[in-house]
Amino acid sequence: MSTRLQSNILFQALPQAVQEVLFKLKGAGFEGFIVGGCLRDLILERAVRDWDVTTNATPTEIQKIFPKSFYANAFGTVTVQSDGMEIEVTTYRSETKYSDKRHPDAVQFGVTLEDDLQRRDFTMNAIASDGAILHDPFQGSKDIQKRLIRAVGNPKERFEEDALRMLRAIRFAAELHMRIESHTWSAILSDVRLIDYLSKERVRDEIMKIVASDDPLCGFWLLMTSGALQRIIPELLKGENVSQNKHHIYTVLFHNLFSMAHCPSDDPLVRLAALLHDVGKPHTKQGEGTEATFYQHEIVGATMTRKIMRRLTFSNAAIERVCHLVRHHMFYYNIGEITDAGVRRFIRRVGKENISDLFAVRIGDRMGSGVQKDKPFKLIELEKRIEEVQKDPIDTRMLALDGNDVMRIAKLAPGRTIGILLYTLLEEVLEDPTRNNSEYLEQRIQALAGEAKQGILPIPRIMKEDQKQREERLTGGQKYKRVTE
Numbered sequence: 001m002s003t004r005l006q007s008n009i010l011f012q013a014l015p016q017a018v019q020e021v022l023f024k025l026k027g028a029g030f031e032g033f034i035v036g037g038c039l040r041d042l043i044l045e046r047a048v049r050d051w052d053v054t055t056n057a058t059p060t061e062i063q064k065i066f067p068k069s070f071y072a073n074a075f076g077t078v079t080v081q082s083d084g085m086e087i088e089v090t091t092y093r094s095e096t097k098y099s100d101k102r103h104p105d106a107v108q109f110g111v112t113l114e115d116d117l118q119r120r121d122f123t124m125n126a127i128a129s130d131g132a133i134l135h136d137p138f139q140g141s142k143d144i145q146k147r148l149i150r151a152v153g154n155p156k157e158r159f160e161e162d163a164l165r166m167l168r169a170i171r172f173a174a175e176l177h178m179r180i181e182s183h184t185w186s187a188i189l190s191d192v193r194l195i196d197y198l199s200k201e202r203v204r205d206e207i208m209k210i211v212a213s214d215d216p217l218c219g220f221w222l223l224m225t226s227g228a229l230q231r232i233i234p235e236l237l238k239g240e241n242v243s244q245n246k247h248h249i250y251t252v253l254f255h256n257l258f259s260m261a262h263c264p265s266d267d268p269l270v271r272l273a274a275l276l277h278d279v280g281k282p283h284t285k286q287g288e289g290t291e292a293t294f295y296q297h298e299i300v301g302a303t304m305t306r307k308i309m310r311r312l313t314f315s316n317a318a319i320e321r322v323c324h325l326v327r328h329h330m331f332y333y334n335i336g337e338i339t340d341a342g343v344r345r346f347i348r349r350v351g352k353e354n355i356s357d358l359f360a361v362r363i364g365d366r367m368g369s370g371v372q373k374d375k376p377f378k379l380i381e382l383e384k385r386i387e388e389v390q391k392d393p394i395d396t397r398m399l400a401l402d403g404n405d406v407m408r409i410a411k412l413a414p415g416r417t418i419g420i421l422l423y424t425l426l427e428e429v430l431e432d433p434t435r436n437n438s439e440y441l442e443q444r445i446q447a448l449a450g451e452a453k454q455g456i457l458p459i460p461r462i463m464k465e466d467q468k469q470r471e472e473r474l475t476g477g478q479k480y481k482r483v484t485e
Contacts, residue, residue, distance in 0.1 A: 018034065031130075034052065036052050055090070056113075058076075058091055093108065114135075124143050151184045164202050177218075233308055235279050238253075239255075240252075242281060249370040258367070267357065279304050306319055325361050335385060340388075359383070362379070363379070396423065396426050412453065425441055428444065
């Protein structure tokens, strides 16, 4: 079905670069249409991130029309550079069987626009326009108006072709505030097992798009009720019937979901940390009722988070960042009982660069417990205290004297004792930053040199804390592995 658009309103909404691509294709005797998600988002009046054009020109013909382009894939897609933008121009395609439930066995160039549209996943994406005429053979524009996600043709066939489409349907529901049409949803319920055929990378990317969406709670509710969550992050479901204590009104599972939903950060990794922050609670619960405890659940949770993220093939940097937030989300912030030295110790323990993210996780945690006020006075005061002391020395590298100075003054050879002395000095400077001057530190080194040479100098607490954190990172929490298996 084709519909003429009044006054070329849609065409006028296209960036100049996209208009030029359509003009040049038509000028060379070919068809050219904007297609799929970019057109859907235009109709929904959402910002368009990526522009896609489909045409009956072959990749070779496209590159002749657009010399500033490159073609390096098996799907007939040429990336055209126009007016500073990159626009993907793809030859009409028709596809064969999907034997692996992930990719078509072969990609063939189609003859008509209809060939291309009928291979697409959902009706809202099976639309195309040259700016004047809307081509909508599956009434996708009506489904967009109804905010309905409907598979093109037989939904079971679409999902058996590529099981990722089930996760895409859920993601679109969360991103676009839409409903999944009943037959499409029924097909997801019956075919959810096909998710097992997908690569972990593709699953991870869809999960993170759901986490980053406008309504991640909707997305994870659909993941849970469809059975997909059990196949992707079954650890979360362990908390489904685990009640908590007097500080919570939700079970562990729903507390985690609500914490993610209330997390004020737009960073998907921070939201992921909020989702997983209490994943260790079912494995550490002691007692029942209002006095139940979950001692060291943050440590067990960090171990489990590492396992989950490795399974989903996250980068090492992402894993370390999220695990760090989960590990330290239980920080104490009763500011009336924390000294300036305690604030400095907190900063060095969690890292300056992680403080705002950690606060976001804690706010999500608080709101996810059923508390109405997102940021309590005590947390606001802690922020102020951090601001006041954040320039104070919190690391041995910030001391007025370094390891070479210690060796010279104490007349010691390189070795672990030098580190113990530096940490001992840092302990004193954390208590009183005015001590961070060469004269005071030299006097302290001279006073401690005797114990250092005898090997009886106590290991400072902060040195033990640093060693413990390094061991946890290196071992991946092996100490707690048996608890979570």
